[in-house]
Each structure stands twice: as C-alpha cells, then as structure tokens.
Amino acid sequence: MLRLGVIVLLLSGFFDAAMAESAIERGDYLVNTIMACGNCHSPRDANGRTIADKALSGGLTFNTPAFVATASNITPDPETGIGSWTDAEIKRALIEGVRPDHRHLSGVPLAAIMPANFYKALLPEDLDAIVAYLRSVKPVRNEIADPVYKTPIHRDPYPDAESGFNKSMFKEPVGRGAYLVTIGHCMECHSAWSRGVSDFRTGLGRGGRSFAEAGLGGVTAANITSDRTAGIGTWSDQEIVRAITQGIARDGRILKPPMGYPFYAGLKQSDLADILAYLRTVPPLQ
Ligand code: HEC
Ligand code: HEC
Known part of the structure; x- marks a missing residue:
C-alpha cells in the first residue's frame, strides 16, 4: 500500500512538472x-x-x-x-x-x-x-x-494595484481579467487625463488621452467603458478581441499605435476571455 502511494505521489509530481x-x-x-x-x-x-x-x-x-x-x-x-x-x-x-x-x-x-x-x-x-x-x-x-x-x-496610484491581488481573487474570470488589465496598464492610456495626471477614480476607461510623444501623431485613446454609445458596451466579444489583437475597430478602421496590438495577438484565448469579462464590468462613462 505504502509503496503504491509513493509511486502515485511520484507520478503526480512528474505530471505536474511536465504540465507546468x-x-x-x-x-x-x-x-x-x-x-x-x-x-x-x-x-x-x-x-x-x-x-x-x-x-x-x-x-x-x-x-x-x-x-x-x-x-x-x-x-x-x-x-x-x-x-x-x-x-x-x-x-x-x-x-x-x-x-x-x-x-x-x-x-x-x-x-x-x-x-x-x-x-x-x-x-x-x-x-x-x-x-x-x-x-x-x-x-x-x-x-x-x-x-x-x-x-x-x-x-498616479492605480487603485487595483494599490489594493493588490491574491490567488483567491483568480477564481472568477473578472478577477483574473482585472489582474491582466492592471499589469497591461490598459487604463493608463484609456482613462481621463489632464495636465499629466490620470483620473482613475472618476474617469476609469473614459479615454481622451492623446499621444504626441515619441512621434506618435495625434491619436486619442478610445472610451473602453461599457457605455453603450461612447464606449464599447454594444460591441460583440469578437469585435473587442479583434480590436485588441489585430488593431481593427468595429467599423473596420485600422487602429493606430501606441497600443501594442501585435503583442496582444499572442494572448491565450482564456486570457482574452478574462480581459473581456473584466471590461464588461467597467462602469459606463460618457
Ligand atoms: C510605456 C513604455 C514602457 C513600458 C510598457 C515598459 N517600460 Fe520600462 N522603461 C520605460 C522608460 C521610458 C524607461 C526609462 C525611464 C527613465 O530613464 O527615467 C524604463 C526603464 C526601465 C528599467 C530601468 C532600466 C535602467 O537601465 O535604468 C527597467 C528594468 C524596465 N524599464 C523594465 C521594463 C519591463 C521588464 C517592462 C515590461 C514588463 C517594461 N519596462 C515596460 C518605458 C516603458
Ligand atoms: C499605450 C497606450 C495604450 C495601451 C497600453 C492600451 N491602449 Fe487600447 N487604445 C489606445 C489608443 C490610442 C486607441 C485608439 C487608436 C485609434 O483610434 O486609432 C486604443 C484603442 C483600443 C480599443 C478600440 C476601441 C475603439 O473604440 O476603437 C480597445 C477595445 C482597446 N484599445 C482596449 C485596450 C485594452 C484591453 C488594453 C490593455 C490590454 C489596451 N487597450 C491598452 C491606447 C492604448
């Protein structure tokens, strides 16, 4: 019995290592x-x-x-x-x-x-x-x-980074998505911004930040809140994923840098699903 237990333990350890x-x-x-x-x-x-x-x-x-x-x-x-x-x-x-x-x-x-x-x-x-x-x-x-x-x-302190994450928050897709959106600093570009300061508390996801640095031209970050007119509230999951991973807007327009579309193209489907779950929870803002 004991010996069998040891073998089972060894085997499960082996599979964990191979999978991880x-x-x-x-x-x-x-x-x-x-x-x-x-x-x-x-x-x-x-x-x-x-x-x-x-x-x-x-x-x-x-x-x-x-x-x-x-x-x-x-x-x-x-x-x-x-x-x-x-x-x-x-x-x-x-x-x-x-x-x-x-x-x-x-x-x-x-x-x-x-x-x-x-x-x-x-x-x-x-x-x-x-x-x-x-x-x-x-x-x-x-x-x-x-x-x-x-x-x-x-x-600017980012509320979700200040409060921090732990593994128990990863049981739900929204928690995992919030973590990815935080370490992907999505909301740094996509939140209301004035005179060099981000407004994460009352302008989370509202967009409006413009990028003129680094020769990026005059592009302005979009509203990615769940608002049904100003934001992406009526976009389908596929439309949002296409924007993130291929840089193509809902109307077919090619989206401009600095957003790193080619990097996000390598995201796992499961991570994209978690990001979507989180984005759907961002309160609507005009
Ligand atoms: C939005 C642009 C941007 C992103 C994204 C970014 N960095 Fe940086 N990073 C910078 C800039 C600009 C500096 C230099 C700042 C300065 O000189 O004051 C810097 C500095 C650093 C430094 C200090 C190095 C040194 O020699 O002083 C490290 C380490 C670093 N970044 C690692 C990373 C890693 C790892 C990632 C991804 C997980 C990352 N950065 C993502 C812009 C970025
Ligand atoms: C470095 C700044 C930056 C970062 C980081 C960034 N974005 Fe963007 N994003 C933009 C800009 C600028 C646009 C608009 C581009 C255009 O209009 O051509 C955009 C467009 C979008 C769009 C299309 C919305 C629309 O109405 O066209 C979505 C969705 C989006 N971003 C989601 C995200 C998500 C999710 C992340 C994090 C994984 C992220 N972005 C990270 C700058 C950024």
Whole structure:
C-alpha cells in the first residue's frame, strides 16, 4: 500500500512538472504579450516594427514637458543593459520605479512613463518569472542616452494595484481579467487625463488621452467603458478581441499605435476571455 502511494505521489509530481510552465516561459509570455515591454523597450525599423534580434535593447524616446527619457536597454549586457543588476534591483525598478544605487543615476526614480504604478500589482511568482526571462534574452550592446528630468517624478496610484491581488481573487474570470488589465496598464492610456495626471477614480476607461510623444501623431485613446454609445458596451466579444489583437475597430478602421496590438495577438484565448469579462464590468462613462 505504502509503496503504491509513493509511486502515485511520484507520478503526480512528474505530471505536474511536465504540465507546468517554467518561470522563463511564463516571463516570456508576460513580457511579450500582455505587458508588451518591447513596445517601449525595443528598437524599431523604418516601418515601425520592432527589430527582433535587438529586442529589449532600448527603444522609444519620450519628449514630454516633464522629462525626456528613452526606454532603457533591459537586455543582460553588463555595461549598457541590466546584466550587472541583482534580482532585487530589477524588481525594485519594476514595481517601485527606482534605479539601483550603484549606477551613476543613483537611486533616481524612473520617468513615470515606465508603468511601475501598475507593475506594483505583480504577484511575486510573476515578478520572479519576468526577471528569469530578462536574464535569458540575448545581451545586446546599445548605449542609451541619460534621461533629463524637468519636474519632480509623479506617479498616479492605480487603485487595483494599490489594493493588490491574491490567488483567491483568480477564481472568477473578472478577477483574473482585472489582474491582466492592471499589469497591461490598459487604463493608463484609456482613462481621463489632464495636465499629466490620470483620473482613475472618476474617469476609469473614459479615454481622451492623446499621444504626441515619441512621434506618435495625434491619436486619442478610445472610451473602453461599457457605455453603450461612447464606449464599447454594444460591441460583440469578437469585435473587442479583434480590436485588441489585430488593431481593427468595429467599423473596420485600422487602429493606430501606441497600443501594442501585435503583442496582444499572442494572448491565450482564456486570457482574452478574462480581459473581456473584466471590461464588461467597467462602469459606463460618457
Ligand atoms: C510605456 C513604455 C514602457 C513600458 C510598457 C515598459 N517600460 Fe520600462 N522603461 C520605460 C522608460 C521610458 C524607461 C526609462 C525611464 C527613465 O530613464 O527615467 C524604463 C526603464 C526601465 C528599467 C530601468 C532600466 C535602467 O537601465 O535604468 C527597467 C528594468 C524596465 N524599464 C523594465 C521594463 C519591463 C521588464 C517592462 C515590461 C514588463 C517594461 N519596462 C515596460 C518605458 C516603458
Ligand atoms: C499605450 C497606450 C495604450 C495601451 C497600453 C492600451 N491602449 Fe487600447 N487604445 C489606445 C489608443 C490610442 C486607441 C485608439 C487608436 C485609434 O483610434 O486609432 C486604443 C484603442 C483600443 C480599443 C478600440 C476601441 C475603439 O473604440 O476603437 C480597445 C477595445 C482597446 N484599445 C482596449 C485596450 C485594452 C484591453 C488594453 C490593455 C490590454 C489596451 N487597450 C491598452 C491606447 C492604448
């Protein structure tokens, strides 16, 4: 009996290990789909497509009234990337937006374009997975210009990231979707915005933020609340998924960057279903 029990235990352990995603695979999935780090951090070719073999080696320059900052080289290159940082230092940059003390830009908060106020929500195992993946990518030597900060760094607290997530909230699709929408910082672009401050409390999902930085032209983020006229309340599930993953609006119009449609194209169907479940719960706003 005992021996049979041990065999069953060993076998179930084996199957768990075979089924489970490794930390690097999980990190790869998060970085390259919902979190779209490369949308900011990867260099682009003349057609605006991210260059795969230079992935994550430094990307867009954001020229705003508050700062001029280029998305850093986050490959493991020890001199121009983050190869010499400890795991704790990388995690701190991600969830607090603060650089390590040993760099020449000692302890300085990163420009608020780096969505640390959203990444604060990351579960510890997802944070570990992201670090494991970043350590596994090809080191690319690419020196990035130092940022210039003109006003003190201000990060708008995101309510769902402040309250945090735990596994018990993942029993329902809406809870899982809220987590994905948080770490995907969807509402950073899609909430009401004025003079550099996001209004997540009374303008969640209402849209209206315009993007002129990084040569993105005059595109304005849409209202993605459940409002039936101003928002996406009457869009079908398929229409919303097509907008997110293919960048095609309900009326067939091609949607413009900076939303990272090609990244979201890699999302699992189950994750897209959870995102939809959450979006359906966003209170209507005109
Ligand atoms: C919306 C654009 C944007 C996204 C998305 C983004 N970042 Fe950043 N990130 C930046 C910018 C810009 C900086 C540099 C800010 C500065 O210099 O003040 C930065 C800085 C960093 C740094 C500090 C590196 C250094 O050398 O100082 C790390 C680490 C980092 N990002 C990792 C990530 C990871 C991992 C992801 C995805 C999970 C991510 N970022 C997503 C824009 C972004
Ligand atoms: C970096 C900013 C940014 C992020 C992050 C972002 N979006 Fe968008 N999104 C936009 C902009 C801008 C548009 C409008 C593009 C246009 O009109 O050409 C848009 C359009 C959309 C649309 C189409 C709505 C319509 O009426 O046309 C949907 C749906 C949408 N986003 C959902 C999401 C979801 C869900 C996420 C997170 C997974 C997300 N967005 C992340 C900027 C962003």
